[in-house]
Amino acid sequence: MESKILTPDKYEIEKGVDLDYVIGECYKNIPVKIYRDNSLMTYGEVEVTQSQWQVAGKIGEIVRDVESGKREGGILSVLGAMGLGKGNIGWMATENVKESEIGIHRIDLLRFLREVGKDGKVPYLTQAKPNGFDTGLRAYPYNDFREMREELFVGGPTLIIFDEAVFATGFDALSYLGAWAKKHDKVIVYLGLNYNYQTVLFGDILKVIEMCNLGNFLVASQCRVTEDCLEPAWQTRRLEKTKGFWHPSLVSGEIVVAGSVHADEKKTVHYQACCKKHYQLFGEEQAEAINNGARVKRDEQGMYIFVK
Ligand SMILES: [Zn+2]
DSSP states (O other), X not given: OOOOOOOXXXXXXXXXXXXXXXXXXXXXXXXXXXXXXXXTEEEEEEEEESOHHHHHHHHHHHHHHHHTTSSOOEXXXXXXXXXXXXXXXXXXXXXXXXXXXXXXXXXXXXXXXXXXXTTSOEEEEETTSTTOEEEEEEEEEESBGGGSOGGGTTTSOSEEEEETGGGOBOHHHHHHHHHHHXXXXXXXXXXXXXXXXXXXXXXXXHHHHXXXXXXXXXXXXXXXXXXXXXXXXOEEEEEEEETTEXXXXXXXXXXXXXXXXXXXXXXXXXXXXXXXXXXXXXXXXXHHHHHTTOEEEEOTXXXXXXXX
């Protein structure tokens, strides 16, 4: 799929486009334009799906096509909110091919204690379980794409996965690797968050989408803020604990790049993938009210409200 991207000064407002309708299209897994309803911003043509298996299967298909010379190599992205199982998709993709190499951002090493072995790698754990699900695979830890030198992958398997890639620096090196992969029949998979909890795109995401010659996938899971919601979840709601009460994080809050729904051991910050309805941010007024002793609770709709 050819990814077309509009430059920021060319964002157009698409009137009458309902986000729920667009997300509804994800069930069909067809290329659609994604619209961010709160800013009415078009950010590219992306394939949207709710199925991790679908994405993992598609990656396997691309790898086989590249290996059999049906298409050239390159790079593709799998993006989504926090806790959508991107690591799980990475793991499932490796199950669909004979061999693979994985890079895991060091920020992820903070979650579960892992030691770097003699092979320079760590166990590849996903957050499918609170203490991490051990895939049995091993991954290179990295902070910057410059650490992911092509020599690591020359002569190796076709599939190369970079997990938590949004936190890595060195976009130029990634761009170089993408071009290298195209030339040398490799398939690089960029796994990462698209938005922070304020629903603001992470720095290089637009450039990444533009660069991905093998396509872009946006994955939405189901919202589980309430048991019966199950709406497509493609935003990340961040909750914080202040004076003993959980509440949505502030619009002006610090962006913590902890990268995990289980990241905070003290449980003062918690991330939930959620739907449009359950996405909440608190403003300065609400923060002040909490600091002045106002109490917050969840109503039966799963929304945080002030208790009178
Ligand atoms: Zn919901």
